[in-house]
Amino acid sequence: KNEVEQSPQNLTAQEGEFITINCSYSVGISALHWLQQHPGGGIVSLFMLSSGKKKHGRLIATINIQEKHSSLHITASHPRDSAVYICAVIYGGSQGNLIFGKGTKLSVKP
Amino acid sequence: ETGVTQTPRHLVMGMTNKKSLKCEQHLGHNAMYWYKQSAKKPLELMFVYNFKEQTENNSVPSRFSPECPNSSHLFLHLHTLQPEDSALYLCASSQDFRVYGYTFGSGTRLTVV
Numbered sequence: 363k364n365e366v367e368q369s370p371q372n373l374t375a376q377e378g379e380f381i382t383i384n385c386s387y388s389v390g391i392s393a394l395h396w397l398q399q400h401p402g403g404g405i406v407s408l409f410m411l412s413s414g415k416k417k418h419g420r421l422i423a424t425i426n427i428q429e430k431h432s433s434l435h436i437t438a439s440h441p442r443d444s445a446v447y448i449c450a451v452i453y454g455g456s457q458g459n460l461i462f463g464k465g466t467k468l469s470v471k472p
Numbered sequence: 473e474t475g476v477t478q479t480p481r482h483l484v485m486g487m488t489n490k491k492s493l494k495c496e497q498h499l500g501h502n503a504m505y506w507y508k509q510s511a512k513k514p515l516e517l518m519f520v521y522n523f524k525e526q527t528e529n530n531s532v533p534s535r536f537s538p539e540c541p542n543s544s545h546l547f548l549h550l551h552t553l554q555p556e557d558s559a560l561y562l563c564a565s566s567q568d569f570r571v572y573g574y575t576f577g578s579g580t581r582l583t584v585v
Contacts, residue, residue, distance in 0.1 A: 364514065395573055403509075403560050404578030406474065448515070452569065460574070462514040 365389050368449050368463035375470050381436040383466045385449030388430065396423050396434045397448040399465065439470045475499045476577035478563050484583045487553060493580045495546040495563030502567055504546040506538060509560040521546060553584045
């Protein structure tokens with residue numbers, strides 16, 4: 363069992379729908395990343411958070427440290443949001459201690 | 473562009489070839505990383521360099537040889553690879569990762585034939 367679990371693995375939505383992607387982890391962490399990977403392969407960091415909630419445009423990320431759970435929400439989804447969304451947790455003090463989820467593949471249909 | 477540049481974007485090599493992947497950042501970051509992303513698997517850390525010194529080697533086979541000549545450049549030298557080494561190789565950099573997180577490059581798609 364991976365220490366970082368994401369759900370769902372695949373998600374298809376219609377343009378305009380509200381989307382939620384979930385991430386659960388089993389280790390104690392100092393922070394959590396949400397990353398976006400487009401078909402070309404490059405990864406963009408969307409959020410890094412260690413508590414509460416962050417918002418950027420149509421994207422909202424929340425984290426509950428006690429429950430070891432984070433969610434990424436996309437409001438008014440658009441086909442250009444189609445990508446793989448990856449949750450990654452930072453644990454311990456070492457720079458190498460970043461554990462990744464397998465990702466959620468999102469496809470938004472027009 | 474994120475500020476972390478990887479070349480080449482695509483590479484096809486035979487099992488007896490020797491090739492190198494290059495990563496460059498001019499963000500002023502002091503740490504650089506190599507990650508491997510295989511199909512259907514999470515990203516896996518390979519190496520970490522901090523101020524040009526290797527601080528992590530995540531049990532990577534010796535056919536992968538990293539080199540970090542300065543804080544802005546990172547190489548991954550490849551020799552006698554296997555078909556199962558075909559993957560996306562991603563470079564990242566960071567400056568105080570606890571506060572600012574990581575910046576990733578676009579990756580090199582490697583195919584070993």
